[in-house]
Amino acid sequence: MSASEAGPFLKIEGVSKSFGSFQAVRDVSLTVEKGEIFALLGGSGCGKTTLLRMLAGFEEPTSGRIFLDGRDMAGVPPWNRPVHMMFQSYALFPHMTVAKNVAYGLKHEKMTRAERDARVAEMLDLVQLTPFAGRKPHQISGGQRQRVALARALARQPKLLLLDEPLAALDKKLREHTQFELMSIQARTGVTFIVVTHDQEEAMTLADRIAVMDKGQVKQVGSPTEIYEFPNSRFVAGFIGSITSFEARVTGREDGLLAVEVPAFGTRVMARDVAGVTEGQAVTLALRPEKLTISKDRPEGPNAVEGMVKDLAYFGKDSLYRISLPSGALVQAHAVNARRGTEAARVADWDDRVWLGFDPGAAIVLAE
Structure with a gap:
């Protein structure tokens, strides 16, 4: 029987969790396939860690069910689940060597x-920590401690590994390097990873698919490309990447x-079609900064808006114009x-009159 015929590896079915009058997770339904890296992405308090704790068995759902590899997890304690959770703090024993920390999870x-x-x-x-087996956690780097925690988690050969903000303690450069290490290790082991993160770039880099959460609800599920290029709401569009949004009204097809x-443009523009929107409907037009072209001359095509450079920030590989x-x-x-250079390499300078152009396919029309 194929994986698709057998059903999803992990199935979350209408799960909610309340703490008194506060509802932390609201009617969440998700499926995760075997061998996926799946990210739960959202801001603080959105419910992603509470959902992760329910998968681990540390919390019981108020309602709904969780199935793992075809088995209902209701009432199954954490120690009897084929699941391991790797905490943000790594929770290494400072008095034990690296090897003994890894072995600790195998003692039972x-x-x-x-x-x-x-x-x-x-x-x-x-x-890749064999040379460090005899060292204590304080004798190795933050990235190496993260890998010790990962090795300890994988030693028990779990079917599902839960990672709660696994790279939050690392600096930017080390975090970027460790992301690729995590992906490589997951590919070699085949273990299903669920990663909780508030970092959109981390989710986009690591995950095969992402669930964007807000106020206990899942707002959209999709691949990084689907979430970024085809957001289904103003919230998702604004949460993932940089974007500028404008009030607009559909005038036809x-x-x-x-x-x-678009009143802010003082003109009509063309955008990719969206099913379900009707003539006269109020919508939001959203544009990502990298989809816009800047030039001194009016660009060809249906979408051209004139303006003036108010602010300019140089980041090395690119520049941001407001x-x-x-x-x-x-x-x-x-x-x-x-091009390598100084001012001569800029497209425009402060107070220059410029034209902005964009392809209709780059314009995101949002009805909600």
């Missing part, structure tokens, strides 16, 4: 000493595109700094 397993030693050696090799009147429109509205646009 029915294994001989030789089998346990072999498993620890295998895990240390997996996370032409040649498979949606005609949208363009003031005649209406007073501000639009953010990115330009890649492809």
Whole structure:
């Protein structure tokens, strides 16, 4: 029987969780396939960690059911679930060596000493920490401590590994490097990962699919590309990446595109069509900064808006321009700094009159 015929590896069915009068998780339904890296993404208090704790068995749902590999998890205590949770703090024992920390999770397993030693050696090799087996946690780096915690979690060979903000304690450069290490380790082990994070870039890098959460509810589920390029609401569009939004109204359809009147632009623009919206409907038009082109001359195509450079920030690989429109509205646009140089490499400078252009396919029309 194939995986699809057998059903999803993890099925969360109408799960809610209340603490007194406060509802932390509201009627969440999700499926996760075996071998996926699945991210729960959202701000503080959105319910993602509470959902993770229910999967681990540390909390029981107020209503709804959780199935793991076809088995109902209702009433199954944490120690009897084929699940391991890796905490943000890593929870390493400071008095134990790296090897003993990894072995600690195996102490209740029915294994001989030789089998346990072999498993620890295998895990240390997996996370490339064999040379550090005899060191204590304070004698290794933050990234290495994170890998010790991961090796300990994987040593018990769980079917599902839950990671709560696993990279939050690392600096930016180390966090970016460790993301790829995590992906490599997951690919080699085949264990299903569920990652809780508030960091959108981390979720986009790590996950095969993402569930964006807000106020205990799942707002959208999809691949990183689907979530970024095709958000289903103003909340998701604003939460993922940078975006500028404008009030607009649909005026009709032409040649498979949606005609949208945008008062802040003082003109009509064309956008990719959206099923279900009707002529005269109030909508939101959203534009991502990297989808806009900046030029001194009016660009070709149906979408061109004139403005003035109000602010300019140089980031090395690219520059951020804040363009003031005649209406007073501000639009953010990115330009890649492809040429090496100083002012001569800029597309425009402060107070320059410029034109913004964008492809109809880049314009996101949101009805909710």
